[in-house]
Amino acid sequence: MTNTWMDIKSADVIVIMGGNAAEAHPCGFKWVTEAKAHNNAKLVVVDPRFTRSAALADYYCPIRQGTDIAFLSGVINYLLQNDKLQHEYVKAFTNATFLLKDDYTYSEGLFSGYDEEKRDYDKSSWDYQFGPDGFAMVDPTMQDPRCVFQVLKAHVAQYTPEFVERITGSPKDKFLKVCEYMASTSTPDRSMTSMYALGWTHHSSGAQNIRTMAIIQLLLGNIGTRGGGMNALRGHSNIQGLTDLGLLSNTMPGYLSLPTEKDIDYKTYISKKLFKPQRPGQTSYWQNYGKFFVSLQMAFFGKAATAENNYAYDYLPKLDVIQYDLIRAIELMNQDKMTGYICQGFNPLMSAPDKNKTHAGLSKLKFLVVMDPLQTETARFWENHGEFNDSDPKAIQTEVFELPTTCFAEDEGSLTNSTRWLQWHTPAQDPPYEAKSDIDIMSAIYLRLKALYEKEGGAFPDALLNLTWPYQVAHSPTPDEIAKEVNGYVVDNVPDPTDPTKMLLTAGKQLDTFAQLRDDGTTASGCWIYSGSYTEAGNMMARRSTSDPGEAGIAPKWAWAWPVNRRILYNRASADVKGKAWSEKKKLIEWNGKAWVGFDVPDYGPNVPPQKSVGPFILTEEGVGRIFTKALMRDGPLPVHYEPFESPRINLNSPKIQGNPAGRIFKDDLAKLGKAKDFPYAATTYRLTEHFHFWTKHAKINSALQPQQFVEISEQLAQEKGVVGGDWVRVWSSRGQIKAKAVVTKRIKPLICDGSPVHVVGIPIHWGFMGVAHKGFAANTLGPAVGDANTDTPEFKAFLVNLERITDAPSDAATV
Amino acid sequence: MADYQSLDIRRRSASTDSSPDVRGAIEVAKLIDVSKCIGCKACQAACMEWNDLRSPIGDNIGVYTNPQDLDPNTWTLMRFTEYENPDGNLEWLIRKDGCMHCSDPGCLKACPSPGAIVQYQNGIVDFISENCIGCTYCVKGCPFNIPRISSVDRKAYKCTLCVDRVSVGQAPACAKSCPTQAIVFGTKADMIAHADERIIDLKTRGFTNAGLYDPPGVGGTHVMYVLHHADSPQLYANLPKDPKISTLVAIWKGGLKVAGLGLMAAAAVGSFFHYVAKGPDEVDDHDEMAAERMKEESDRS
């Protein structure tokens, strides 16, 4: 989230699209009801289903899954055609004025530079025109046909309300009503928040879904303001922490990127990270990349990282592909190229697309380690559970190790929530039986590996042997020790250059902020953005003051937020060019003549006067928000509507290009895609409030609240298929089938797309063959292993199925 | 929370004891704002947690309401209704069902067991299970169809309004757990004021019939609803429009109870005085001799 959960209370319009906050984030949703109750906010929900969020909406508009970009591009078109923009903001704080290279083009679904063979782009044309001074060229009047503003206008021109209706199935009048709600926040005193989640990310164009809304928010001046922002509601309590700490295969802590094969040495690697400002006087904060990187290496390797060995750069693995994501891992298992798998708090048999493929992959492994507090389906993938997991244990040679871990309420540490708050928690109870914390298990594995390498040697054991391990009890580091390391500390004294008798930084002391990080090996920090979370003053994450000056929704002394306890990102943009709040009601920070002061920590140089025209988006090279993202996205600098890889409709927008041309799909998976004539219904998977993923079916209370797997269909489809509520139905795709109870509902209605109905089949995910609820099928048996072009996130939210009524309940009997 | 923690008893089933009235009592209420409810069932889960209950793991019968009804382990239940309003727009009406804690509780009126049902001065109606005899009269007495009898111990169960929490200054578990503050708890006066604020907001959003559900037929309740359609509470899974204690129950546990005893007493007294006034009806010698004669006649024949 750019903003915070609390901040939603300041919104005037709340748009829930690409998510279902009431369902999946009921606790955060309290701020929506608060905004409605006390800020007269209007809630708009756009979703294929009339969701729990829609139940409280002031306005609901249906949409066919996978067509969000068409819808939102239509909104952009509406805003531009009706001049509903926050002009000063757009001109000063976005790259609308920037001129684009002449060879950048878009036509018929493709941008310039496409290579059909590689399903990838040469992105060199997706850039600004640079002047002789080396800076990007701009046209402040925004009249130049090559300026981003004009290019955008042309890019979205075809998304008229009529065209939007044909693609999305959203009735024109409802679409226009949503446009009006959004447009009402173009004035400086009103703001709109966008709350989204996996309803946008689980698509082959997932990242671009979000981009499209981000463009709208920039045009409306809603980024950096109170009650505004792009607010990604994270799907697990600590999934924000996962990405922050670099648990994705291509990143390192603090969003530093793992080197690739091409980065043959440190010089090559760091030369790509210099991030020179592209407009005069801009901050371009990523210029400090080297400080973050070197400090991270110091935290990893301590004294083994030296200037001479480029701070142990060679110890790092180098990626040979873009990333080893989940879908790729399973593909590699199936190709016998990945033979061991460690599953830590993860249940891929249930969570990965195309369960049968996952099962086949796991069956080929030599070993599988599962660290989990629960008996997961993955750990028991080899067991036969009748139709629910029709496995033949005799044919599977995979050796499975289960290591029971503590549950979140049984250990100490911090969780990072969607709002970027690091909240420290203490255990509520002791772990049961032999369960151990993940830290203890990982330490034990590490120490054993180290001992083996010390004894037996290896090809290149240096990284492992030189890992710094400064914990008092080697096999059981404390959460405090780790948190302090993550925050960062001074490795060597740094004398004050102005007064050599004083120390700027004293060895052994905790760092206060990442501004103190250095690239000379004198500082260490395990995750630069977390610097400040555990200082000499103590554990900032454990703070619990609810004081909230001005009731601004900031509560600065509650826990700690990255970066530097800043609660609302880009908050410089809450004030106009002169540094005055756009509106008194929405004041966050203001320039008082000497400094930026207000409720939040300024996302800006604290003493940089507004007259210096430093842009509010200090992380970017341009200093402004990007409507046009240059070469940063794999599938285009502007969003384009493509159909999901499995879609009931041809792509009206560019008939030659059906799905995202840069979306990632492996050959086998491509061959398995279903056709609309065989699988006529548009399916989507989702969560229910009553359950959390595949965990809570192990709990009696949750299981009582939603005991049995079901799918949701409209009354119209039910009638066609002779189904009544409570009947058993079989739902199948080209990859497999599930059987479930039918919930026939008015909340799903056929969508009229281009003149004929598209039926939606809703498939909640929570059931499996372990736990105390009724046994169920993996919902992800059905969906395709298609990855988003940028993130490789699977397309769980849009695929094709068929459905029929059946008379017999699925059999649970072992069929070996 | 001062005075509404008091567990002074206002009324006690099958008892004629007078209530202590010296301490000023403040009535409490739980307000359920249906317009803020997302049907997440956190209240159901919290209720089970706090009261150490486990609802049965049932079946899906094609609806979101689970379990399908209140039961001895399910003291509160979200009931889901899909309603297409006259404008053709869908409304998903979600109501948390459970004991309404009537000011004039039908259950207490019907209960024959002294002290099995009590009403505290703060308005909470509580079942004291150790005194419950399992007669199910409370089920018949309740205008909202709330109490449920356990097949295990044949005792009646329902929401206690977490009287054990309220008595130590805590809100009921459901209110505590409600993420959207659709369930709030406080003095009845405060809750009515809060509801008024919510009703004004709902009216500005086009719900012209928004209102408070505090039915006078049962003397008002200590669980109240804010409804978007207060004119048609039946839309919300058959919430009764004008609930009151059934006339049948009122006769049975009102007039009949008194009249019955009176009649029996009158019969006893009347008989006694009849005996005193008229004396016994005794067989006299004349009768016996007449019978003797008859015997002799019959013997002869």
Next chain:
Amino acid sequence: MTRDVPHTTSDGGLTYVSRYTTVQRINHWVTAALFTMLTLSGLSLFHPSLFFLTGLFGGGPSTRAIHPWFGVVLFLSFLMLFFRFWSLNLPNRDDIEWSKRIGDVVSNRHDRLPELGKYNAGQKIVFWGQSILITCMFLSGLVIWDQYFGTYTSIEPKRVALLIHSLAALCAILIIFVHVYAGIWIKGTGRAMMRGNVTGGWAYRHHRKWLRKEAAAHGIASEAEIYAAHHPAPATKAEPPAK
């Protein structure tokens, strides 16, 4: 109950008429005992001031549990009574005349009353009243017997059933009250149900038609004959009873 003191007849003996067989008497008293227990247990749940009566049955829950079982047994027992006596309780003209003179009945003015058969109108009202009321209570009792029949009806029929049940019980209790009082007030009645016979005088006074019929059909026994019938003496030693 006041003990009957038989009057001596002219020759020093009493005459007797057989009124109830042993089986009938047992049937009656079983029914009466169950009715009593049902009354006590039922009333204990009817009015709070009588709740203490549950103590007789081991407390509230056991009273609640046992009451319907008493009811089932009573119903069966009463059915037997019903089939034994229903034909004797069919109304006739005398009942009308008797009823019209109810003032004389309560004033012990038998001289003004018509001769009656085995039962008077009051007794017939008891019989038919109980027949109807016990059936009502049995059926309504099933509806409110939650443990076994709770799921068969919704709440509203149960409320109706409860009201019927308690109204019927009230009426039945009042009827039985009169029935019992009559037994106390009308001396000589008790032995009919305790010993199976009544004195000739009693029969003459209250059910003269019946007595005539009995006398004609079966004769009337003297005290000595009844003694002999009950104590058969060894043939050799026995002396013939005095006439």
